[in-house]
Amino acid sequence: MYDIYAYPYGNPDAKLLLYRPNDPQALVLSPKLTREVSKGGSLVFTMTRDHTQYDMLQKLSTVVQVRRDGKEIWRGRVLKHEADFYNRRVVYCEGALSYFNDSSITPFNYKGTLRQFLQHLIDAHNDQVKSKMKCFQLGTVTAALGDLVVQFGDADQYGVGEDYGKVWDILDKLVLKVFGGYFYCGFDAATGYNVLNYCDQAVEAKRQTAQKIEYGRNLLNLSETTDATDLYTRIYPIGSKHTVDTSKWYYKLMWWRDPSKDKHEERWGIMETDAATVAQYLPASGYSYNLEEGWIQNNAAVQKFGIITRIVELDTDSANDTFAAGVQALQQNYAMKTSYVIRAVDLVDAGYDTDRLDFSMYSHIISAPHSVDAVMLCTKLVEPLEKPAQKEFTFGMTRRTLTDRQVANMGTTNLLQESAYTSEKYHQDMLKRLFEYAEQAKKDSDEAAKTATNFLEYTPQNGLVVRHDSLPGKRVQIMHDGIRVTDGTSMVNIQPDGISITDGVGSCSINSGSITFHGIRNKQELWYNSETTFAAQTIRPSGLSGYSALLILFRSQKDGTWFSGGGNAGLVSMIVPVNGVEMSMVYPWNTVHKRSVTVYTDRIVFGEGYERTSSYTTGVLGTATYFSLQSPTSDGWSTSNGMCVPYKIYGFM
Structure with a gap:
């Protein structure tokens, strides 16, 4: 059984159920998952207007996860959607490998192993994107490829490198197209990072499934493509x-x-x-x-x-x-490329206890009528999540032919319709088993619909849901593990071990002893000033438009007064919204220091520095001298470039 979940801003505590078979609160239309080596893959589905999470899928910042039998098989992010006249929304998601399109590499030179080169690219990518949902770690690298010593650009360390571009372009141009092999992605739940694997085309025994694809057993259809476009001798x-x-x-x-x-x-x-x-x-x-x-x-x-x-x-x-x-x-x-597109019954779906036919795994394909007997890599898998019996496998990215018959048949496609038809007819009884569960699912769904009302619904999977058509987007969901309150794109998720709060621009988790903000980016230093004086001026750090608030650190330098020396009280911080509204930086000392600051999307305007001044009149009563701090004879402000001097500015949210 397949489930689809969404996580706003990659927050693992803000899990949203998008799809589960037979669940009236989590139904989407025509969900289809496509996975392919060296590509991000895609997930496409259609949401109707009454779907409970209809307004919760923020593009680019929402992680989408597909699980099969409780185990994650794919993750990516929401890329775009299209809506028709009836507000049915087709949602397009791209796989994690596409995150490498969000980072870039300036001209560089490199000499070392290919494995270390991949690690350098991942480090540069992680340093740029910051967000944990986009970060990667290096996983399996085939030794035959990873140990290669490679060189890009001039060997002279002072030479100007000619290679640059998006990180994915570098991976594609300098790795895949030069050294071959393929990439595929995984996810490490322990670190929360995506995992990049790079392998060659050699068969790996540990990634070969026990289930075979055999003519007369579970092979339904087979089409062969032989491509001589890139052949040279x-x-x-x-x-x-x-x-x-x-x-x-x-x-x-x-x-x-x-x-x-x-x-x-x-x-x-x-x-x-x-x-x-x-x-x-x-x-x-x-x-x-x-x-x-x-x-x-x-x-x-x-x-x-x-x-x-x-x-x-x-x-x-x-x-x-x-x-x-x-x-x-x-x-x-030197040889032709051959691949096979196969429709086969995954015997696990038919109730057999064996390994699944799966993406990026090797399977033994045996079909005597087609002259095929080889262990090949599943390079592409298209899965209609509602109809698992209609999965379509593509095997083979090899650059060598399997039989001499391919030479005689160059340019011929779809030669095997008659044999495939015989095989498909032979396996109709297996297909009937696969669709039995679908019929039962429909019966369960009809029964659930009979008990539902317009405002109060209950299912074992979702608990009690309170909503009303006159209040679109608003609902309360009471489940065994907590309570969830939703209003449009905002959500409060109350669980025994903490509270998760999500709105349209960020997300946070509150647990015992800690608050985690998933939208905060306070490690990116935008501007730095080492001077201890600062005149009124406008600065223009790059990237201001990408933040809704900044963290400003500032300090003051005061000369000596009366019998005490000068100095400062250390750094003071303040959070300033990026909204064009003037605010005051205030510094504590023996007198108050201040300076105005206004943050726009393209600049920061600092006013002059000021120091508070006050004059007092003393009186004599007996032998005591006194004056009132609350009643100065006169007061005012004097300008000083040493007051509230900005030191560092960070992008905060």
Whole structure:
């Protein structure tokens, strides 16, 4: 059984139930979850206007979680929604991997292992986004990939890096497209961080399901796609630029017969590769090369497909490195891509005690009529949550063919309709079992509807719900584990161990001895001043529009008075809303110090500093001298740049 939950601002204490089968208070239409390697995936569903959480899904800041049989299988955030004439709202959610689109990397250079490079990117991402719901930690990294020593940009540490962009663009361009493999996401409940895993295409025994997909047992339909678009059998590797006085490139010498002796820039090729490098990196058989012309080829692929050449650009700084990287690129890309889209009965849904067929897991696919007998990775899984029997699996991201039959059938699609039809007919009895629970669910739902009223509803899952159509968005829900009061986008959730409060701009949890604000961002320093004097002026820190309040630290510097020395009483803080309203910074000393401050969305205006002055008249009565602090002879304010000097400013909320 699938459930969908939402968490405003990623607050784990503000859990909202969006979908549960047979629950009249948590029904959405056509929920569909799509998971795919190296992509965030998506969740799409439709909410009717009377859904209890209709107004609670704040875009971008609401975490959405999908659970299956009580275990989390996917999480992401609300991205957008579309509403029709009847206010039915189609909600689109994107997966956690998409959080990497929220951070960016400026030009950089790097040399080290690929695993450490991934960790650097994650650290930079976490430092920028701050919000725990968007943060990542590095999970499984296949050793064959993680231990690779890579270099991006000029090896000179003072050189200017040419690689930059959104963190996801860097992951896609410099990792996936260069080294292959795939990403998939998980979640660590202990740390509250998303987990980024990076693996190659080698089969991992611990991630292989015990359940097989077999023709005549649980295979319903199979379609095969063979793509030769990216196939090549010979490559011309070219590396980075360097300065030369004589060209080595074959066609340049053949067409321009007078080789230049002037210094100029050219790209590295393999023409000057030494014999030791060739012996080290070129496989012992099946490959050939021509250093003079600058190419490497796979002989077996040439015999099957002919000579198909590609120019492959590499980030290398010598002929030897270019040759080694070229061999690796050819080994990864010499064959056609083959994938299978499969409809199969997950035997767990049919009541069998076995492993599930699941996303990012390996399964053994056996179908003699289709010449398939291989263990392949589930790279994509589309799950209609209301109809689990209609799940669609995509297996295979391999760049090698499984049978010679694919060569003869290039360009042909959907060859297997007749065989698939026979298999599907054979398994109708299994499908009947899978839909039995749906019929029972409908009966339970009809029975619940009979007992419901317009203002008072009770179900074992949701407890007692009090609401009325004349008060849209307002409701009280009494459950076994607490009481929940909702008004539009605001909610108070009272539980035995604490209280959670959520509104349209933030969320907090109150527990014994602590208050946690999930909307506060008080670690981001926006501005700093080391001087002890400060004239009236306007400052323009970047990013003010992203906050509703600032935390300002300030101090005063007072000269000596009477018989005491000067100094200050330390730092004083105040919270200032970003609303354009003038407020006063006030500092305690032997006299009051003040300075005005006004915060706008694009600037902060500070007024002059002032010190309170007072004059007193003393009198003599007997031998005692006295004066009244409440009754000065005269008073006023004197200006001073040392009063209430702003020190640091933080983005608060």
